[in-house]
Amino acid sequence: MRADALRNYERLVAVAAEVVAEQGADASMEEIARRAGVGSATLHRHFGGRTAMLEAVFETSIDAVCKRAADLLGHSDPGEALRVWLQAVIAHAVKNRGLGAALLLSAERGSEFHARITRAGRQLLKRAQQHRAADAGATIADVLGLVNAISLTAERDAAQADRLLALAIRGVSPAAVS
Amino acid sequence: MRADALRNYERLVAVAAEVVAEQGADASMEEIARRAGVGSATLHRHFGGRTAMLEAVFETSIDAVCKRAADLLGHSDPGEALRVWLQAVIAHAVKNRGLGAALLLSAERGSEFHARITRAGRQLLKRAQQHRAADAGATIADVLGLVNAISLTAERDAAQADRLLALAIRGVSPAAVS
DNA sequence: TGCTAAACGGGGTGGTCCCCCATATCGTAC
DNA sequence: GTACGATATGGGGGACCACCCCGTTTAGCA
DSSP: OOHHHHHHHHHHHHHHHHHHHHHOTTOOHHHHHHHHTSOHHHHHHHHSSHHHHHHHHHHHHHHHHHHHHHHHTTOSOHHHHHHHHHHHHHHHHHHSTTHHHHHHHHHHTTOHHHHHHHHHHHHHHHHHHHTTOSOTTOOHHHHHHHHHHHHHHHTTOHHHHHHHHHHHHHOSSOGGGO | OOHHHHHHHHHHHHHHHHHHHHHOTTOOHHHHHHHHTSOHHHHHHHHSSHHHHHHHHHHHHHHHHHHHHHHHTTOSOHHHHHHHHHHHHHHHHHHSTTHHHHHHHHHHTTOHHHHHHHHHHHHHHHHHHHTTOSOTTOOHHHHHHHHHHHHHHHTTOHHHHHHHHHHHHHOSSOGGGO
């Protein structure tokens, strides 16, 4: 990769992160290019599409979330570990708007992106289930689907996102209540 | 309202319902006008924007959902009644794609649309809570927020939508488990 | 039947995404 | 230090979009 191309690539990722955080995953590609001071063709050449651009933007977020999952495997309370991790995923999605959409797009296109988070969360869920600290019938796909749904609709409102996650974790109408 | 205007209005609502069910809430307005055999200006004059168009399209769905809530207030098991109603809301959103987005837009713009569903569900939730058949801390806004989040992300996959709702109802990690 | 208020839709504006290709720049081999 | 081929660039274009102006047509009434 030529030096000028690398400079532009890095600049584009930084600007894209900024604009996406402001406007969400459907931010205008033209504006990202404009703000970065390059032609829109350059942006499209570097990423080839919105999905790939979002993946580049959220690469480091994903790394952080996966690492967090690995760390939490050492936590003494498996149920708490799962809960904390799901909160972290939501917190990331709120801080950097667009992560939820990026994951959804990635899942649809079979990109590696979604698979990494799934692998990271699966062990956390399994451990919680073995300690009877999570619903035995839940799959990691569904748990992340739920978390992702919350991220998407509440990504502009951290307090709401937290409330919805808490509600989904303890259950709207858990069997224990009746 | 002139007879020709009324004819076009009704035709537009019907065509819009069809196209939105096919393509989702962000379907092309131009295509709806094209399929209805009118100019796009006519469509915009009748509705004044996508949100209003979606509200017109889902008016009858909302009526049905609200009526269902009223009927279920007579159900002997309040927890079951709430569960069945939430399933019905999801089922509607899956059958007519776009309902979730319409509700979200409506809520953001303070339209009456969202308020009606909220009123309908509030009593159902309250009754379930009084019978200890629903989480005491849950608000109807949050419950519907969760249901809406599920509708939005899983509106193309009825089975997934059902699984996510079931999981949210019984809880990923209910207190009873540990 | 004639008239007026209402509805209509072609076409314009300004925006989007994405791509082609002539031009400019980089990095190297001499 | 220079010349040159490989690579990156971005203006401009195509196809689409939402939304609106305004000249034309039509409905419904007197």
